[in-house]
Amino acid sequence: MSTKDELRRLDEDLARLRAENQDIRAQIRDMGATDQIEKAAVISQADEQVELIAELERRRDTLVARLEEEGSA
Numbered sequence: 645m646s647t648k649d650e651l652r653r654l655d656e657d658l659a660r661l662r663a664e665n666q667d668i669r670a671q672i673r674d675m676g677a678t679d680q681i682e683k684a685a686v687i688s689q690a691d692e693q694v695e696l697i698a699e700l701e702r703r704r705d706t707l708v709a710r711l712e713e714e715g716s717a
Contacts, residue, residue, distance in 0.1 A: 647710050668690040672687060
């Protein structure tokens with residue numbers, strides 16, 4: 645897989661994860677008075693997704709730098 649293909653795929657994954665994370669956080673707001681343990685689990689899931697998004701963004705930065713290096717070489 646080329647660097648451009650990997651970057652495109654990564655951008656698609658990031659967009660999907662960001663949308664999912666927004667949905668999860670919307671669910672938390674809509675839960676109202678519900679089981680606090682369940683609510684905590686959903687918040688934890690959303691937080692884990694944020695960490696994954698940050699990791700993928702770092703990977704994306706690496707790929708962009710690689711493309712820039714390939715372009716100048």
